[in-house]
Amino acid sequence: MTPATLPLWRRRLFGTPATGIVTLLLGLLLAWIAIPIIRWALVDATWMGSTREDCQAGGACWVFIRARFGQFMYGLYPVEERWRADLAGIAFVLGIAGVVFAPARLRLKAAIAMLVVLPPLGIWLLSGGFGLRHVETREWGGLMLTLFISVYASLIAIPLGILLALGRQSELRIVRLISVLFIEFWRGVPIIAVIFLASLLLPLILPGGIGIDRLARAVIGLGLVIAAYMAEAVRGGLQALPPGQREAATALGLTYWKATGLVILPQALRISLPAMTNEFIALVKNTTLVLVVSILDLLGIAQASLADPNWVGMNMEAYVFSGSIYWLICFALSRWSRHLETLGRRMHR
Amino acid sequence: MTRAFALLNDKRVRDWLYQIALVLGLLALTVFFVRNASENMVKAGIASGFDFLWRNSGIDVPFVLTGYTRADNILSLFWTGVANTMLVTVVAIVLATLLGFVVGIARLSSHWLLSTVAGAYIEFVRNIPLLFFVLFWYFGVIAALPGPRDSLGIFGVAFLNNRGLTIPLPDAPANFRIAAFVILASWAAQWLAVRWARRRKERSGQDAPVLAIGVLLILVVPALAITWASLATRWDIPVLRGFNYRGGFVVIPEFVALLAALVTYTAGFIAEIVRGGIQAVPHGQTEAASALGLRPRRILTLVTIPQALRVMIPPLTNQYLNVLKNSSFGAAIAYPDVVSLFMGSALNNTGQAIEIIAMTLAVYLVIGLAVSAFMNWYNARIALVTR
Numbered sequence: 001m002t003p004a005t006l007p008l009w010r011r012r013l014f015g016t017p018a019t020g021i022v023t024l025l026l027g028l029l030l031a032w033i034a035i036p037i038i039r040w041a042l043v044d045a046t047w048m049g050s051t052r053e054d055c056q057a058g059g060a061c062w063v064f065i066r067a068r069f070g071q072f073m074y075g076l077y078p079v080e081e082r083w084r085a086d087l088a089g090i091a092f093v094l095g096i097a098g099v100v101f102a103p104a105r106l107r108l109k110a111a112i113a114m115l116v117v118l119p120p121l122g123i124w125l126l127s128g129g130f131g132l133r134h135v136e137t138r139e140w141g142g143l144m145l146t147l148f149i150s151v152y153a154s155l156i157a158i159p160l161g162i163l164l165a166l167g168r169q170s171e172l173r174i175v176r177l178i179s180v181l182f183i184e185f186w187r188g189v190p191i192i193a194v195i196f197l198a199s200l201l202l203p204l205i206l207p208g209g210i211g212i213d214r215l216a217r218a219v220i221g222l223g224l225v226i227a228a229y230m231a232e233a234v235r236g237g238l239q240a241l242p243p244g245q246r247e248a249a250t251a252l253g254l255t256y257w258k259a260t261g262l263v264i265l266p267q268a269l270r271i272s273l274p275a276m277t278n279e280f281i282a283l284v285k286n287t288t289l290v291l292v293v294s295i296l297d298l299l300g301i302a303q304a305s306l307a308d309p310n311w312v313g314m315n316m317e318a319y320v321f322s323g324s325i326y327w328l329i330c331f332a333l334s335r336w337s338r339h340l341e342t343l344g345r346r347m348h349r
Numbered sequence: 350m351t352r353a354f355a356l357l358n359d360k361r362v363r364d365w366l367y368q369i370a371l372v373l374g375l376l377a378l379t380v381f382f383v384r385n386a387s388e389n390m391v392k393a394g395i396a397s398g399f400d401f402l403w404r405n406s407g408i409d410v411p412f413v414l415t416g417y418t419r420a421d422n423i424l425s426l427f428w429t430g431v432a433n434t435m436l437v438t439v440v441a442i443v444l445a446t447l448l449g450f451v452v453g454i455a456r457l458s459s460h461w462l463l464s465t466v467a468g469a470y471i472e473f474v475r476n477i478p479l480l481f482f483v484l485f486w487y488f489g490v491i492a493a494l495p496g497p498r499d500s501l502g503i504f505g506v507a508f509l510n511n512r513g514l515t516i517p518l519p520d521a522p523a524n525f526r527i528a529a530f531v532i533l534a535s536w537a538a539q540w541l542a543v544r545w546a547r548r549r550k551e552r553s554g555q556d557a558p559v560l561a562i563g564v565l566l567i568l569v570v571p572a573l574a575i576t577w578a579s580l581a582t583r584w585d586i587p588v589l590r591g592f593n594y595r596g597g598f599v600v601i602p603e604f605v606a607l608l609a610a611l612v613t614y615t616a617g618f619i620a621e622i623v624r625g626g627i628q629a630v631p632h633g634q635t636e637a638a639s640a641l642g643l644r645p646r647r648i649l650t651l652v653t654i655p656q657a658l659r660v661m662i663p664p665l666t667n668q669y670l671n672v673l674k675n676s677s678f679g680a681a682i683a684y685p686d687v688v689s690l691f692m693g694s695a696l697n698n699t700g701q702a703i704e705i706i707a708m709t710l711a712v713y714l715v716i717g718l719a720v721s722a723f724m725n726w727y728n729a730r731i732a733l734v735t736r
Contacts, residue, residue, distance in 0.1 A: 013461065023462055171364075189710045191674070193692060193706075193710060200706065203389075205383075205389075208385070285477070292680055299484070315493070319481070319489050323477055323485070326477050327476045331472065334476060
């Protein structure tokens, strides 16, 4: 039988003797790794129950995740107030959907309206005041906090990043110098040091008496660093535009900001959207670093739950669960970014 | 009056006015911050300045390369942290490059299962936070290792257990100094040999056996030197005494966990760079080379690898700088790097926030700038010469 007549899988895996040997070795390695994991996570696992004593099968104790699901999602946020976090999440999703599906001529206005309305609304819903019970940021946590930090840090990072990218491309020498210094400084230092820095220095450089919330410090610190990375992502888009675009806009009599807003940015941002999405993924991953100033996001809650005396030895369960959530979020975003990239490439052809 | 307004119509004048306004605004902001900071520091009773560096540190460090003890001053604590940061960075870069190249080449393999497994590995590690890996290796894997009595032996000379990795230590380092000198001399000889071969080729068109000489000078001579040094030295091999190992050198579990996390995570990114670099060489290049009659091995070494490297080196440098910055993730598990020792312990003891933060950030900025400067020089050297 010639290889071409074999079914595809046999040709792929056992087409030649060398291929076959590699397949066998790899298969053994995979089985050696995967079989214990599958047995632990699925076959021998315990799904039902309420206490540690229910887990007698020797595999994973998913009961632990069930018992602590609320904490993994909301941290120590009061149980009877958790609907507020849900509502804030729904408001953001609806807001973004509203902008995406709005008719093209209303889209910009809708986006501006959402940018003005949603961030204060989210903070009001989560922290309370004006008729809602006040919830200290100390009690926020879990996946909710991961998303909160990611969204609010990028609310600082994206506008600042765009300004810095424009500054770096500007023909004004001092503006360019300041932008380059700012970008290279924040890109050159570790994010963990920036979070320490923000939590130590921000209270120091503000007038005495103005207390600044612990969580706000971390968000500002992250926002500044990610702004520098965003600026480099936007710069890619700006550099991809032919210089004729701005020259033509200027020749038509548009001012710098009109040309930037109407001609340059709409094209540049579309090109740099995949790169910006990648920076957002990096931001989601880096929110975990707030652990070092004892703010408990999803990973922090998982880590803190290991100290519970009622649930000793649940390290693997906590890590596998929190890790999978991070993986799902980041994988979905990276697929979307790749999709945008192929879309962009097709449009340019 | 009208002349002043007329000046505003000049774009250059306006540009300067904008820039002056920006600089003044930033200066005002800086003055505002500095004044607040000095007021707040006076209130907290902290004197600014770098005098605290010569104070006694009194901080114990579990992992010391520099001979530091708690009786030394804070400045030597700083250098201890820098040394620990550099150690984990360099070892992680070497191992991550090796693993990354293996995974990246496996990703391009024509073997379907191999490239799928490599792809799955890349997608797995790239989409999970590094801090997750650090905590996972530390609390999930190292903590779950057996105690010293049931250590995992590695060839009977090194032992891995939940208190770290115990490795043998040479009693007398003198032989290793000689070996290091021999290795450096042999690499210098290789550099001279390459130059000589290139000049000879330009003059007479004859090939010199550069590859054979290179293998000899870069790999064989150093390997022999290290083998000789290890055989000629008496080794302090760790032995189990009671509940723990005596002798040898204990690599703390924090180092092992941080290293494992940095290597597994960074390898995923390096693999993508390797794949991208090799795929960036157009197929026409290899076709043209084989049409010219080059054999496959020479196509690889003369056509594919030089062009792939040119694409790979800038992003690789970026990754290496990321490893340097990411080594600070050790602070989460108390690996005594510069962030956790200096920005953590020393800052808690002295309260000199501004000075300590500035010094810590300077470590990363100075190394980063030095590496970027070197890379710019190197890139300019290997860049394509175009007309």
